[in-house]
Amino acid sequence: MSGLHNQLLAAHEHDDREGLIVLYTEAADRSNDLIERSFFLTHAFVFALEAGDMRARDLHARLHDMGRI
Amino acid sequence: MTTNISSVMRPVETANGLPNEHYVDERVFLEERDAVLYNNWSGIGVEADVPENGDAKPIEFLGMPLLLIRDKDGQVRVFQNTCRHRGMILVSEPKKIEGAIRCPYHSWCYSTKGELVATPHVGGPGMNTHKDMPRSELGLYEVPSYIWLGVVFINASNTAAPFEETHAELLERWKEFDVPMYHGGEDSKFELEVETNWKLAVENYCESYHLPWVHPGLNSYSRLEDHYNIEEYGRYSGQGTLVYRQLTGQDGETFPDFPNLSDKWETGGEYITVYPNVLLGVQRDHAFAIILEPKAVNKTLEHVHLFYAEPKVDEALRAKNATQWKTVFIEDIFVVEGMQKGRYGRGFDGGRFSPAMDGPTHCFHDWVANQITNHRQQLAAE
Numbered sequence: 171m172s173g174l175h176n177q178l179l180a181a182h183e184h185d186d187r188e189g190l191i192v193l194y195t196e197a198a199d200r201s202n203d204l205i206e207r208s209f210f211l212t213h214a215f216v217f218a219l220e221a222g223d224m225r226a227r228d229l230h231a232r233l234h235d236m237g238r239i
Numbered sequence: 240m241t242t243n244i245s246s247v248m249r250p251v252e253t254a255n256g257l258p259n260e261h262y263v264d265e266r267v268f269l270e271e272r273d274a275v276l277y278n279n280w281s282g283i284g285v286e287a288d289v290p291e292n293g294d295a296k297p298i299e300f301l302g303m304p305l306l307l308i309r310d311k312d313g314q315v316r317v318f319q320n321t322c323r324h325r326g327m328i329l330v331s332e333p334k335k336i337e338g339a340i341r342c343p344y345h346s347w348c349y350s351t352k353g354e355l356v357a358t359p360h361v362g363g364p365g366m367n368t369h370k371d372m373p374r375s376e377l378g379l380y381e382v383p384s385y386i387w388l389g390v391v392f393i394n395a396s397n398t399a400a401p402f403e404e405t406h407a408e409l410l411e412r413w414k415e416f417d418v419p420m421y422h423g424g425e426d427s428k429f430e431l432e433v434e435t436n437w438k439l440a441v442e443n444y445c446e447s448y449h450l451p452w453v454h455p456g457l458n459s460y461s462r463l464e465d466h467y468n469i470e471e472y473g474r475y476s477g478q479g480t481l482v483y484r485q486l487t488g489q490d491g492e493t494f495p496d497f498p499n500l501s502d503k504w505e506t507g508g509e510y511i512t513v514y515p516n517v518l519l520g521v522q523r524d525h526a527f528a529i530i531l532e533p534k535a536v537n538k539t540l541e542h543v544h545l546f547y548a549e550p551k552v553d554e555a556l557r558a559k560n561a562t563q564w565k566t567v568f569i570e571d572i573f574v575v576e577g578m579q580k581g582r583y584g585r586g587f588d589g590g591r592f593s594p595a596m597d598g599p600t601h602c603f604h605d606w607v608a609n610q611i612t613n614h615r616q617q618l619a620a621e
Contacts, residue, residue, distance in 0.1 A: 216346050223338065239367040
């Protein structure tokens, strides 16, 4: 996870919105913990929502299915 | 501090102007902020500031943080630029909102229509809802706004009658100009920072008395006797000319006219203040707006914008026109700054008005005094 962690930090530092959506989604997919997974999905969703990115809809659906939104 | 303004509301023949404190005292400046500028329809910008859907521009108006935005369906709106969560400023520089407005603090998100659409982690990590956080009740505060002649007006206090009602007579007077107007673009706007109270800019704009003295260049073709006063007490005031002359380019080209104007406008032009702080001018082939932004009791930023009848008018002529108006408005600066300095003279009693020439200026003073009186009465009744 440390490689992904570093990538996320870099994406934040460079305000790389595409990277943030992709990397937070990937972090969620790697996690088997409900809270951790929904935490990362939330971040991916918020950055997608802000960007007007179509992926926001799927991310919202995933959070909804998990009872987290 | 309560100033004595009863003499301002006497007939023009015997009235005094507003007392010095209304130009130099910070406390009165704040009183006028509430009574005059917030309680009425004040100009804060132009529609052209947000030309495309999603464009957002933060504006600070007398300390109030606002967000001018064109929503995803094209409607121009004004919100308080403050997150409903912890009061963070939402947008700190002009930007395009692609999807949602995200607060930079805890990432609460709002649609371009002001709806709260996401509250990340509000119910704990990864839990994005909470029963006590109803999103439908926590949208952005929208400030009533109205667009007229390209200018965005707001009523910050949300207590004024609708714009169309408040300014019904003026809208009727200028209904021929209620047509699409096109901002000339970057070369058709400029700002002038002036060391004066905002009201002095209004007062100078409203009257033609000063034209032959301060603008001798205009007097060569636009003499004092070619002008008339516009004074509608309780509503608006300004001046008109009977000899507006179109600007021409090197080959005699002119700007296109606004469509279907009556004969009055063949050589007519009118220059009126939409109380409290928007100075408008209309002529057959272009219009302009000067939005006065009061920065302090003795400092005003004038935002000048020029509008045309068609989206693309001749570039060279457009530049010439902007230069011409800028020259005129700069000529006025020493006057409004000089009147500001004059008001630190303790014996000055607000001055007197020429009944023949200063009616439009007194009309404005009378309106301001009435706004303040009403405000004081309202506060006293609470």
